[in-house]
Amino acid sequence: MRVxxxxxxxxxxxxxxxxxxxxxxxxxxxxxxxxxxxxxxxRVGTDTYRLSNAGAKITVLATDKKTVFFTDRMDLENILSVLSDYNIDFVIIEGFKEGLKRLNIPKIVMLKDKEGNELIDDHTAMIIEDYNYNIDDVLKVIYEKAVVPTMNLNCGHCGYNCKTFVKAVVKDEAKWDDCVLAKGIKIIVDGKIIPAVPFVSKIVGNTIKAMIETLKGVDNPKHIKVEIDVSKLK
Ligand code: SF4
Structure with a gap:
């Protein structure tokens, strides 16, 4: 998932x-x-309000067409972490100016009547003025410049820190998949992403994949997620 x-x-x-x-x-x-x-x-009086008010941590409203989750306010980090469980290619974030800056997420800046120049910074991948754009150019920017959320891990495996890495990506000096988190393996311990060097990631990934492939009912898996509750291990 890239953002x-x-x-x-x-x-x-x-x-x-x-x-x-x-x-x-x-x-x-x-x-x-x-x-x-x-x-x-x-709204006050609706069933979801009553259930949330009674203490439900998350209330889910399921209709025949849509599913809506009601929960407390979440910051951008938490929203992205929830979305990472869905099988999606890209997340486009509209707004969240400060969150984008804090998480080093590249951006497209839209200007109108010369207003908005102060929004342009080192992480600006494209500037669009007064609605003038070619959609193919916009898609190219998204496919080439969107990054895997790095959450400021600053592990240094790409040769940069997370902030300067995104700066290099928007300047075409680095590629989004140079980040260690883009290598297909994500190790999360107690909710925190742990960066592993590409070599270790590859060994862990290939070992788990080989073990899973021997299990009954598994045929050519595309995405594997293993969760371990350490307290239940004997
Ligand atoms: S490899 Fe990824 S997580 Fe590590 S410093 Fe570079 S951009 Fe950040």
């Missing part, structure tokens, strides 16, 4: 751009939209 942001002031065309991306891309894309407006979905 990229789209930022710009109100009416700069962010949502329309994301709509166009979704229409023209054949990838599996999730969208996170940040809004400062108070969107009242879980």
């Amino acid at each position: 990229i942001g789209v930022i710009g002031y109100k009416n700069s065309g962010k949502t329309t751009l994301i709509e166009e991306i979704l229409k023209h891309s054949d990838k599996k894309i999730a969208v996170i939209k940040h809004t400062k407006e108070d969107v009242e979905l879980d």
Whole structure:
């Protein structure tokens, strides 16, 4: 799962751009939209409100068409960590200006009537002015510059820290898959991603894959997730 942001002031065309991306891309894309407006979905008196108010940590409203999760406010790190469990190729984040900066996520900056220049920084992968863009160019930027969320691990295996790595990616001096976390193996211990050198990742990944492939019912697996509750091991 790789991420990229789209930022710009109100009416700069962010949502329309994301709509166009979704229409023209054949990838599996999730969208996170940040809004400062108070969107009242879980209104006082509704069943979901009553259940949340009674103490449910998460309330899930399941209809025949949609499933909606109601939970407490989450920061960008936590939202991305939840989405990483879904089989998606890209996450496009609309807004979350500070979160993008904090997590070193590259971005497309939308300018309108010359407003928004101050949003441009070292992590800007593309600048779009007054709705002028070619959608193929936008998709190329997403496919080449979106990165695996590094969460500021700063392990140094790519030869950079996470911040300078993204700077190098947007300048075409590094490739998104130079990051150790893009190698297909993610080791998470107590909710924290642990960076492993590519060599160790490869050994761990290939060993687990070989063991899993011997199990009954497993045929040519594409994605393997193993969770270990250490307290239950004997
Ligand atoms: S390899 Fe990835 S996680 Fe490690 S410093 Fe580079 S960008 Fe950050």
